[in-house]
Amino acid sequence: MAAPLPFSESERRLLQVLLKRKVRFMVVGLSAATLQGAPVVTQDVDLWFENLGDPKISRALQEVGAAYVPPSNFNPPMLAGAGAELFDIVLRMDGLGTFAGEIKNCVEISLGRQKLKVLSLERILASKIAANRAKDKLTIPVLRDALAATQTVKRRAKRK
Amino acid sequence: MKQRAQITKLAKARDWARRLTMRVERVLAAHPHADPDNVRHTLILLEQPPLERLQRSLIRGRATAIFRK
Numbered sequence: 001m002a003a004p005l006p007f008s009e010s011e012r013r014l015l016q017v018l019l020k021r022k023v024r025f026m027v028v029g030l031s032a033a034t035l036q037g038a039p040v041v042t043q044d045v046d047l048w049f050e051n052l053g054d055p056k057i058s059r060a061l062q063e064v065g066a067a068y069v070p071p072s073n074f075n076p077p078m079l080a081g082a083g084a085e086l087f088d089i090v091l092r093m094d095g096l097g098t099f100a101g102e103i104k105n106c107v108e109i110s111l112g113r114q115k116l117k118v119l120s121l122e123r124i125l126a127s128k129i130a131a132n133r134a135k136d137k138l139t140i141p142v143l144r145d146a147l148a149a150t151q152t153v154k155r156r157a158k159r160k
Numbered sequence: 161m162k163q164r165a166q167i168t169k170l171a172k173a174r175d176w177a178r179r180l181t182m183r184v185e186r187v188l189a190a191h192p193h194a195d196p197d198n199v200r201h202t203l204i205l206l207e208q209p210p211l212e213r214l215q216r217s218l219i220r221g222r223a224t225a226i227f228r229k
Binding site for chain 1: 183186187190191194195198199201202203205206210211212213214215216217218219220221222224
């Protein structure tokens with residue numbers, strides 16, 4: 001089966017193995033925002049895992065020939081190897097609650113037969129406002145306007 | 161024949177643009193401080209499947225990064 005956009009075959013496989021092994025994770029950051037229609041650009045896909053020590057993660061990574069690289073002096077924790085380069089690991093989300101609390105604020109995006117958990121646009125905006133880095137300040141107005149547009153569209157669809 | 165097909169395409173494009181403008185106006189009526197360009201681009205992206213939206217974002221993000229180097 002051809003890899004669905006925008007993932008390569010190995011990237012799709014990595015996500016599907018994580019989902020198949022029931023690893024608890026969600027897509028966060030601007031990639032999550034763009035999946036929901038926000039007109040922003042990004043270079044990677046941020047993944048927030050509930051527990052990086054979960055042995056299911058290393059088994060899933062092994063299955064696809066990738067590995068978890070723990071943080072060192074200058075490098076954050078990362079995934080390396082086949083199909084893993086696109087993905088970044090997020091350790092904490094400013095301004096948000098626990099993973100267990102935030103997973104309730106996820107939307108689901110189909111990835112083949114499986115569903116990918118994606119943090120809601122509203123909560124991404126909340127995290128960007130809390131982080132308030134220079135790069136966040138540039139995206140906050142865009143995310144706010146995208147949220148306004150998506151909420152109006154949803155409200156109208158509900159009325160119909 | 162070819163000309164008729166072109167006219168139909170043009171009419172469809174105009175119709176789409178008119179509907180888009182109306183939808184932008186509707187959002188701006190509810191959110192007067194929103195930027196019309198951001199709203200318009202969001203509405204256009206909402207017509208695409210989610211993975212296609214991410215694809216576009218990644219292509220542009222990487223192109224920007226290459227341009228900066």
